[in-house]
Amino acid sequence: MNYFEYLLMALRAIRSKKIRAFLTMLGLIIGVASIVVIVSLGEGNKKQIQDEIKKMGNDLVMVNIQGQSYLPQEAYAQICKAIPEIKNGTPLVQEALGVQFTSAYDQVNIVGIHPNFFKLTSQELLDGRLLNAYDFLRRQNVCVIERTAASQKMFGLNPRVGSVIRIQNQPFTVVGVIKHKDSQFVYAQNSIYVCSTTYRFLKPQPGFKQSLFAATDINLIPRMSKQIRTLIINNFHLNPDEVTVQSLSEFLKSAQQIVAKVTAVIGGIAGISLLVGGIGIMNIMLVSVTERTREIGILKAIGASQRAILFQFLIETIIISTMGGLIGIFLGLGIASFVAKATGLPSQIPVIPSLIGFTFSVLTGILSGFYPAYKAARLNPVDALRAT
């Protein structure tokens, strides 16, 4: 069989009913496009999370106490002493408190930490110095501020190293400025960092709810997480439900898994529209076979074999589904990059998902086109010729 000739015949049949062919394709176009959009945004998101893991450099274990309970103030030191795998760490308390600088006043997120924090989370010092062990032990009224566009806006004036700001009406000297960095630990932008020992006097609390620990060796992290958790539950009598101990990479990985799951679910829903598109193709091809019964009779009378008829109809659905798939991919890529630009979400050009969507579209076309084509091929020529 000369396949090229059959291709030309099929193209001609499709061209003679353009609108119908387009409407038939539409189901597949929408299906493939939505799969491409969803997967490309999902992949972009996953990649963003991966990049974040890479950027982090050193992996940390994060302890969170949920509900009403607190870890007592001395807990941090006790945990560090009891578990040899811990290299260092920091408790973490934070809350929005009133801050005054010259005549400006605002609510700012105040973070109480051990000086280790800066190293653990790789903060970049822009000016002055970081908090140190002396500040921590002597409960010095010193602070480190973040430099962001927002901090200038907030205070109206730009506090510098040496400036004195008032937190909860207590004077604090700014000793350093760090570059703002998005992080999982600090809740708000342009936070002000003070020693956790000092923080106690700003906002009396029964203890702290968060802390971070670094391991002496990155491979020890899973074991260390377990030990910390057991120790907290046993020594401080907390309900196991209230204690989450998670390493940062684990946390990001689970975030990644959630994104992947959501992507898969939405992608699956988009897949349903492909299925619907396939049913549309089958429907139209069945109508087409009925409409062209006489034509099939003529072709059989002049010598078309069953195989030739089958192939002729099948190639029509293959063309329709291939075109639908291709249009769908390009439409999907267009929408994905538009959405990515409009929302700032990262997007990836999803080569493999596009190919999968395309393949699935063509497969749907072949599968749903097969029955009508088979029906056409098996028509009795005498009956087919008698059709009007």
Added chain:
Amino acid sequence: MEANRKVIIEVQDVVKQYLMGLNEVLALRGVSFKVYQGEYVSIMGSSGSGKSTLMNILGCLDKPSTGTYKLDGIDIAQLTEDQLAGIRNLKIGFIFQSYNLLPTLNVLENIALPGMYADLPREQRFERALEMGHKVGLDKRMDHMPYQLSGGQMQRVAIARALTLKPAILLADEPTGNLDSKTQEEILDLFDQLYRDGSTILMVTHELDVAERSRRMLSFHDGKQSSDIDLMFFKKQIEAMET
């Protein structure tokens, strides 16, 4: 004299019965005849005489219930559906009452279509189609679409399509049934010309004046052959009487 000529169609005791609803219809009740190469035969009969059923069997679109049918020496009963398709393609040229052209193809492509199923190379198909188009007098209409043609022109396209693979026999089913009398004469003249060029023609009709244009007439009545008349003989006699 006939013993020396090649037999194209050999029908022996052909019976065809089929179910129409719950009733069994006996469409052909034992039909036997031969058609030799180069003959121009018409099959005459009113509707219900079984001539359409016979035509379907002769055209390998249907098989006899009992009896044998040999086309160009090949026993049709032994063939599979795809082999029958091959026979229809290469051995038979169909000409229908309603032309049966493909509306999406132009004249040239319609004529060339059987060649596609015979796997002829594209150039050869179109070359031959042009030749056949010339033979039926459609040189100037090769790029027309069927809807742009008159009935007579469409039938010429159908005849050219039937001729394109040089079949053993042309089967024409009421070829002038849809045409006015002037066009009918033109088409029958074309058949005459094909006959003179050596084609074997078998034409089904219910009109006596059409049947009389052939050289031999088989009459059918109620599923059986009722007469076999050599029209050449009569024509010669009439000529002799006139002179």
